[in-house]
Amino acid sequence: MRFARAYIRGLWDGRMILGYTLLLSLTVFIVVPFLMIALRSVGKGWFGRLWLPPQLTLDWYRWAVEVGNIPEVMKNTLIIGIIATAISTVIGIFAGWAFGRRQMPGKEVAMAIVLLPRMIPPITYALGVAKTFYTLELVDTYLGVALAHVSVCAPYAILVLSATFEGLDERVLEAADVCGANTLKRFFYVVLPLIMPGILASMIFTFTHSYNEFTLTLLTYGPHTVTLPVRTYLAVGDGYWEITSAMAVIMVIPSLVILAMIQRRAEPEKLVGGFKGV
Amino acid sequence: MTAFWRRNSSGLITVFLLLPALAGFFGLFFYPMLLTVILSFRPEGQVAGWTLENYVRFLSDPDGRWVILLTFILAVGSTALSIVLSVPLALILREKVRGHRFYRLIVLVPLVIPGLIGALGLLLFWGVRGWFNLFLTQFVPFVTRPMAVNYTIHGLIMFYVWLYFPYTCVTTLSSLESLDRSIEEAGAVSGATRWQVLRHIVLPLITPGILAGSVLTFMAAFGAFSVPLIAGGNYRPLSVEIYKEISVPIPARWSAASAIAVVMGGLQVIFLSLYMRSVRRAGGAGGSR
Numbered sequence: 001m002r003f004a005r006a007y008i009r010g011l012w013d014g015r016m017i018l019g020y021t022l023l024l025s026l027t028v029f030i031v032v033p034f035l036m037i038a039l040r041s042v043g044k045g046w047f048g049r050l051w052l053p054p055q056l057t058l059d060w061y062r063w064a065v066e067v068g069n070i071p072e073v074m075k076n077t078l079i080i081g082i083i084a085t086a087i088s089t090v091i092g093i094f095a096g097w098a099f100g101r102r103q104m105p106g107k108e109v110a111m112a113i114v115l116l117p118r119m120i121p122p123i124t125y126a127l128g129v130a131k132t133f134y135t136l137e138l139v140d141t142y143l144g145v146a147l148a149h150v151s152v153c154a155p156y157a158i159l160v161l162s163a164t165f166e167g168l169d170e171r172v173l174e175a176a177d178v179c180g181a182n183t184l185k186r187f188f189y190v191v192l193p194l195i196m197p198g199i200l201a202s203m204i205f206t207f208t209h210s211y212n213e214f215t216l217t218l219l220t221y222g223p224h225t226v227t228l229p230v231r232t233y234l235a236v237g238d239g240y241w242e243i244t245s246a247m248a249v250i251m252v253i254p255s256l257v258i259l260a261m262i263q264r265r266a267e268p269e270k271l272v273g274g275f276k277g278v
Numbered sequence: 279m280t281a282f283w284r285r286n287s288s289g290l291i292t293v294f295l296l297l298p299a300l301a302g303f304f305g306l307f308f309y310p311m312l313l314t315v316i317l318s319f320r321p322e323g324q325v326a327g328w329t330l331e332n333y334v335r336f337l338s339d340p341d342g343r344w345v346i347l348l349t350f351i352l353a354v355g356s357t358a359l360s361i362v363l364s365v366p367l368a369l370i371l372r373e374k375v376r377g378h379r380f381y382r383l384i385v386l387v388p389l390v391i392p393g394l395i396g397a398l399g400l401l402l403f404w405g406v407r408g409w410f411n412l413f414l415t416q417f418v419p420f421v422t423r424p425m426a427v428n429y430t431i432h433g434l435i436m437f438y439v440w441l442y443f444p445y446t447c448v449t450t451l452s453s454l455e456s457l458d459r460s461i462e463e464a465g466a467v468s469g470a471t472r473w474q475v476l477r478h479i480v481l482p483l484i485t486p487g488i489l490a491g492s493v494l495t496f497m498a499a500f501g502a503f504s505v506p507l508i509a510g511g512n513y514r515p516l517s518v519e520i521y522k523e524i525s526v527p528i529p530a531r532w533s534a535a536s537a538i539a540v541v542m543g544g545l546q547v548i549f550l551s552l553y554m555r556s557v558r559r560a561g562g563a564g565g566s567r
Contacts, residue, residue: 012473019366019370019375020375022366022367022370023367023370023375023377023381026363026367026381026384026385027381027384029440030384030385030387030388030440031384031387032399032403032409033396033398033399033400033402033403033440034399036399036402036403036408036409037395037398037399037402040402047407049407049412049415049416051409051412087302090298091298091299091302092299094294094295094296094297094298094299095295095296095298095299097295098292098295098296098299102291102292102295104289104292110296113303114299114300114303116303116307117303117306117307118497119497119546119547119550120311120501120543120546120547121497121500121501121503121516121517121542121543121546122501122503123501123503123517123520123521123539123542124311124314124520124539124540124542124543125307125310125311125314125539125543126310127310127313127314127317127520127524127532127535127536127539128309128310128311128312128313128314128317128536129306129310131310131313131314131317131532132309132310132313147306148306150302150306151302151306151307151310154299154302154306158299208390211392212390212391212392212393214392214393214394214503214504215503215504215517218521219524228392229392229394229504232392232394232395232398233394233504233507233508236394236398236508241402244398245398245402248394248395248398248399251392251395252391252392252395255390255391255392256390256391258390259383259386259387259390262386262390263382263383263386
């Protein structure tokens, strides 16, 4: 007991060193997998016990673009992402305004219902979505895949936007009224600048979700709507790790750009979308 | 238009505002879920008739029960590890150590990148020929054989932690930062050591935040699909089992898959409500945030 206490005290005294060790190992833990992918995507003849690839090549990228059809896949992903973001944002603005600014009976219940898709694993309703889309012939269309993404993205948009609209200060609006602004003027010069960061953040997050969405895409995609995650999965199935790594590098760059944007413009807590009142 | 901005105008506008969300909810979630439930009671490949056979077959099969247990082991294990990792990390990052902005960015990385990419990189790093095993066999004494990490349960838990711990970490950090520093100062003034302040003041106060964040990690880990699909090997949690039912056999066994999906959704809801209840209790005991 005394020994254990002395041990803990020793750990506590060395907390600075321990802390930096933790931070350093965390960085290694998170970053090294990307390094491995990047090395694998340019390495040639990298077998056996070697730390670094013996030869460098860009062949795998050529293969990824030619055989993996990356430009086409990238186009699909972007189109689907934009459609899904647009639909989710419209839903989010309307519902967020209702939840954030308007009084209604049973608001908590309505909110919980709309956010319910976040509590259930996507694969469970993805089955039903796929079945429905087969009968509606929405499978393998941009709209269909984007709509499937909306079921995941829209709750996030609602969550972020209702918080944004709730934070809109009533007194600022009244001040605009007092200063003689009419409704249109007030909207464009006061309300819009105040809510624009929230809307942008919501759009960034929904696009990220759509860009990364795999489960629902896998069940609703077709030969014409292969997105990047599905393409990567198919390449993994084929077993060509080098080409898969090249695809992964191409795919991860937009994500990192988005990350930089998030860091600059929005609070990361919103990305997580913490629960309120559930 | 003026009425649009006024708060207490007719409820009709509220309904109109909620209409797209409700349409999306019923069309893209409720109806598909209902269809899944109905399908799970249909005999395989038929459009009429009712049966419990799909459930009986899945739940009476030892493999089926193992799949459920495995899903729980993975989800609970990775949630617990995420908490263990996140709390010290949040405590460090709160102190604004040198380069804390960089570390905050690092924590967010797994959130924005596709899970598949993370799994791919982790498989490459922890593989038999990856850097981890190279380091182990070349620099650590008495280790001559590579350690198996990929396609094992502990490896899978670690991959889950890599991918899903940011939920816990970000929430813990934000609840730590909203904590009033003067409470801790009051503790210190009253003669508590820093350790006592941490143990008896800070940790109880942020427990609700930690638990709320860990709920998100648990949900993500329970429903994880892409990672176990490519990195699970023979360990297939519920989500992968569902996908296997509709992708491997020909014709696809939609009813069997639906039954597993209903079991999975039900378990998730039950577990979440139990968890939420304990979170509330912890919140009540630990004081308000």
